[in-house]
Amino acid sequence: GAVVSQHPSWVICKSGTSVKIECRSLDFQATTMFWYRQFPKQSLMLMATSNEGSKATYEQGVEKDKFLINHASLTLSTLTVTSAHPEDSSFYICSARRTGIRAEAFFGQGTRLTVV
Amino acid sequence: AQSVTQPDIHITVSEGASLELRCNYSYGATPYLFWYVQSPGQGLQLLLKYFSGDTLVQGIKGFEAEFKRSQSSFNLRKPSVHWSDAAEYFCAVGGGDYKLSFGAGTTVTVRA
Numbered sequence: 001g002a003v004v005s006q007h008p009s010w011v012i013c014k015s016g017t018s019v020k021i022e023c024r025s026l027d028f029q030a031t032t033m034f035w036y037r038q039f040p041k042q043s044l045m046l047m048a049t050s051n052e053g054s055k056a057t058y059e060q061g062v063e064k065d066k067f068l069i070n071h072a073s074l075t076l077s078t079l080t081v082t083s084a085h086p087e088d089s090s091f092y093i094c095s096a097r098r099t100g101i102r103a104e105a106f107f108g109q110g111t112r113l114t115v116v
Numbered sequence: 117a118q119s120v121t122q123p124d125i126h127i128t129v130s131e132g133a134s135l136e137l138r139c140n141y142s143y144g145a146t147p148y149l150f151w152y153v154q155s156p157g158q159g160l161q162l163l164l165k166y167f168s169g170d171t172l173v174q175g176i177k178g179f180e181a182e183f184k185r186s187q188s189s190f191n192l193r194k195p196s197v198h199w200s201d202a203a204e205y206f207c208a209v210g211g212g213d214y215k216l217s218f219g220a221g222t223t224v225t226v227r228a
Contacts, residue, residue: 034214042220043220044206046216049213091157103214104162107162
């Protein structure tokens with residue numbers, strides 16, 4: 001299967017700072033990438049969908065000014081958590097898929113964010 | 117609106133015994149259904165998926181799932197579990213846009 005890599009795997013940042021998480025498709029071109037958030041012992045919640053070269057579409061209740069998503073190339077999408085606070089601490093997972101009716105989406109390994 | 121219910125939060129099974137994880141979904145059109153497995157601190161690995169056709173789907177690691185439209189279910193089964201099957205299992209539903217809704221997950225513990 002295709003490989004999606006997230007970086008970093010874990011990050012600790014101070015409250016009020018911003019942190020950027022990268023999601024890369026290593027061996028295919030991803031026209032669409034998805035960002036999910038997972039709280040401890042809970043399921044994944046879709047935050048936003050990004051298509052290469054266009055603005056991300058955010059799910060209801062997700063602050064687009066807080067969670068900045070950029071999908072500037074067919075192999076890279078970034079999620080920037082701005083002015084992070086402890087309640088933003090979570091596990092963030094991306095997935096990426098190529099164009100195609102039944103093209104599968106592949107998940108990254110996730111990024112554990114801890115805001116102190 | 118689309119949603120997934122996984123009624124069992126935690127299941128404990130003996131090694132070598134069979135396993136069945138339940139999944140019920142709500143979706144307005146023909147659903148795409150998935151089962152993923154997640155090990156602690158890791159991303160998701162796709163076990164199997166259903167788009168159309170044969171309602172019994174074979175996946176990796178000896179897993180299979182059966183789509184039952186009348187019951188809005190997509191239960192996952194494995195005839196004989198291995199200790200390495202201990203993990204969190206998520207059922208998901210979506211459409212062709214791949215915007216997935218996940219269930220709350222079922223934690224599987226395997227005892228020797």
